[in-house]
Amino acid sequence: MIAAMAELDVIVVGGGHAGIEAALAAVRLGASTCLVTFTRDGIGRMSCNPAIGGVAKGQIVREIDALGGAMGRLIDEAGIQFRMLNTSKGAAVISPRAQADKDAYQRAAQQMCEATAGLTIVEGEAVQLLLQGGRQQAAGGGEGTAVTAACRLTSAASVAGVQLADGRALHAPRVVLTTGTFLGGLLHYGEDRIEGGRAGEKASHGLGDQLRALGFRTGRLKTGTPPRLDASTIDWSAADEQKGDDPPVPFSFMTREITKPQVSCYITYTNANTHKVIADNLARSPLYSGQIVGVGPRYCPSIEDKIKRFPDRESHHIFLEPEGLDSGEVYPNGISTSMPRDVQDALVRTIPGLERARIVRYGYAVEYDFIPPTQVDATLQTKLVRGLYLAGQINGTTGYEEAGAQGLMAGLNAALTLGGREPVVLRRDQAYIGVLIDDLTTRGTDEPYRMFTSLAEYRLRLRTDNADRRLTPLGIELGCVEQERRQRFEAKLADYKRGEALLRETMQGDKTLYFRLRSPEFPWSKVLELAPGLATLDPAALATLEIDARYDGYMGREDAEVARMRELETFRLPPGLHYAAIQPLRKEAREKLARVGPLTLGQAARIPGIGPGDLTVLRVWLKSSRGSAAAQ
Numbered sequence: 001m002i003a004a005m006a007e008l009d010v011i012v013v014g015g016g017h018a019g020i021e022a023a024l025a026a027v028r029l030g031a032s033t034c035l036v037t038f039t040r041d042g043i044g045r046m047s048c049n050p051a052i053g054g055v056a057k058g059q060i061v062r063e064i065d066a067l068g069g070a071m072g073r074l075i076d077e078a079g080i081q082f083r084m085l086n087t088s089k090g091a092a093v094i095s096p097r098a099q100a101d102k103d104a105y106q107r108a109a110q111q112m113c114e115a116t117a118g119l120t121i122v123e124g125e126a127v128q129l130l131l132q133g134g135r136q137q138a139a140g141g142g143e144g145t146a147v148t149a150a151c152r153l154t155s156a157a158s159v160a161g162v163q164l165a166d167g168r169a170l171h172a173p174r175v176v177l178t179t180g181t182f183l184g185g186l187l188h189y190g191e192d193r194i195e196g197g198r199a200g201e202k203a204s205h206g207l208g209d210q211l212r213a214l215g216f217r218t219g220r221l222k223t224g225t226p227p228r229l230d231a232s233t234i235d236w237s238a239a240d241e242q243k244g245d246d247p248p249v250p251f252s253f254m255t256r257e258i259t260k261p262q263v264s265c266y267i268t269y270t271n272a273n274t275h276k277v278i279a280d281n282l283a284r285s286p287l288y289s290g291q292i293v294g295v296g297p298r299y300c301p302s303i304e305d306k307i308k309r310f311p312d313r314e315s316h317h318i319f320l321e322p323e324g325l326d327s328g329e330v331y332p333n334g335i336s337t338s339m340p341r342d343v344q345d346a347l348v349r350t351i352p353g354l355e356r357a358r359i360v361r362y363g364y365a366v367e368y369d370f371i372p373p374t375q376v377d378a379t380l381q382t383k384l385v386r387g388l389y390l391a392g393q394i395n396g397t398t399g400y401e402e403a404g405a406q407g408l409m410a411g412l413n414a415a416l417t418l419g420g421r422e423p424v425v426l427r428r429d430q431a432y433i434g435v436l437i438d439d440l441t442t443r444g445t446d447e448p449y450r451m452f453t454s455l456a457e458y459r460l461r462l463r464t465d466n467a468d469r470r471l472t473p474l475g476i477e478l479g480c481v482e483q484e485r486r487q488r489f490e491a492k493l494a495d496y497k498r499g500e501a502l503l504r505e506t507m508q509g510d511k512t513l514y515f516r517l518r519s520p521e522f523p524w525s526k527v528l529e530l531a532p533g534l535a536t537l538d539p540a541a542l543a544t545l546e547i548d549a550r551y552d553g554y555m556g557r558e559d560a561e562v563a564r565m566r567e568l569e570t571f572r573l574p575p576g577l578h579y580a581a582i583q584p585l586r587k588e589a590r591e592k593l594a595r596v597g598p599l600t601l602g603q604a605a606r607i608p609g610i611g612p613g614d615l616t617v618l619r620v621w622l623k624s625s626r627g628s629a630a631a632q
Helices: 002-006 017-028 057-066 071-078 102-114 206-214 272-280 303-309 341-348 400-418 432-443 467-478 483-505 524-530 532-536 539-550 552-570 587-596 601-605 612-623 625-631
Strands: 010-013 033-037 051-053 079-085 095-100 119-123 126-132 157-164 169-171 174-177 186-189 192-195 219-225 228-230 240-242 265-269 317-322 329-333 359-361 364-370 388-390
Touching: 010 017, 010 157, 010 400, 017 033, 017 071, 017 102, 017 119, 017 174, 017 400, 051 057, 051 071, 051 400, 057 071, 057 095, 057 400, 057 432, 057 467, 071 079, 071 095, 071 102, 071 400, 095 102, 102 119, 126 206, 157 174, 174 400, 272 303, 272 341, 341 359, 388 400, 400 432, 432 601, 467 483, 483 532, 483 539, 524 532, 539 552, 552 601, 587 601, 587 612, 601 612
Parallel strands: 010 033, 010 174, 033 119, 174 388
Antiparallel strands: 051 095, 079 095, 126 157, 157 169, 186 192, 186 364, 219 364, 228 329, 228 359, 240 265, 265 317, 317 329
């Protein structure tokens, strides 16, 4: 173990969904990697909803998979109900979602990490970063020393490893922090407060204290979870059954079929009695008593938030979701709460089908520290400490999928830069992951960030079906996808091209079949009749081809805007540019540009308050002799 520690390239702190993707991504690029987690059996734990995917989130999982990530394969192994959402609303918003057997998911994640050569799992608590270089203000701490929590950086430093609570020091030139809800974690059950990152697990304080001391700005966010119910005490006949798709559609492009048994979920509703119980006890809610100061998720509010914010609503949906084939616990999605335990008992019993339901674990809210994400750049490296990357809820996001996406990119970039290669930054027209990271690093967030299709201006391009066409060639170039994936992708791409050629060559009247498909009334069955050679090609390749043909006119109109934005993205801005010295810029523009530190003119254009005139001034100044000298 000691010898292995001496050869580390990357240390990942945290074994959640971001940490798993970060560690595995770094290993795929050849980096000797260590995953530090409180306990080995906590790797891959589904702390909240035991489900993967959903609107926009499903697209993210497909993108993670297209770059060789783990989440899609894990949910395919552990999924017990698969549903394709929004199938009646058009290709841009169709999204896969799957209910997971949470224990099976956790086991699969642990086994994947344990079986990965080059990845060492270390149980322990990281309490301090080890740094070198930079100028530090601290008693007894000079330049080049390990930085303690009492030090404050006055110039750039580099990460050198982490110190564990038991005294062990792990050394590596790259560290990825994926601390989830554990930094300063505080659990709320009504008036009761318990330190912890999640139920039954302690909080982490050392790292948060040190990050603040080093000069990082931090804030407080809040998320929550509903009570878990004993399945045997639920009257299922009083709820509406919701079946999954048959056959289930896998997440991963590598999965041939889903073999795990599938189950139904059920829907019930709150009512006036439920709302009365909550309204009568709002004063005891930590959300309204002033006990919780962190900001909660706007689009996944607690049940007490729903009752307060929407007083005219007579009912709210509750989805009764099994937590596993053998667990016996049910997740009532829709009643996340931090109300006192006796109030949780009362409100659950007002709900149809739950009148005799027994709570086996009470819901709670968790408050935690995060780092406002404008303090990291588009590679997810911090601006204050070189070699230190942040991913997941520490950057202000919510959701397993958003966390996994950031972990993937942080792990890839940590390993790429270690080898002297250029880091990878996905564009907004290239991936939802690009939209996610650009939003975080350019605009920041003061509430838990959740991805939606409406946040992606090029969502017709960023579909679930074409994630491999968009990203697997990049994965091949980077070397982060396995040989089997490459072979399958290249075979599928060849079938796509053969199919496209057939559609463009086969005429129906005076128009090609490719053009005819622009009409929604022109059926695919007619295409197969006129071009029977298509029947021999990969069905997944043909599904993407059909969508591309049907929306060709719409996407063509986007091309000019995409080209304009790509031109702005190719105009690189020098790192560390001293914007305060660019006097032709407005003062507001100088301040905002200095705060974000954009990598390109395109990113600068997306900073709130930066207008076209500011971009013109910046471009002209940088092309001037003075600007060129400053850039160098």
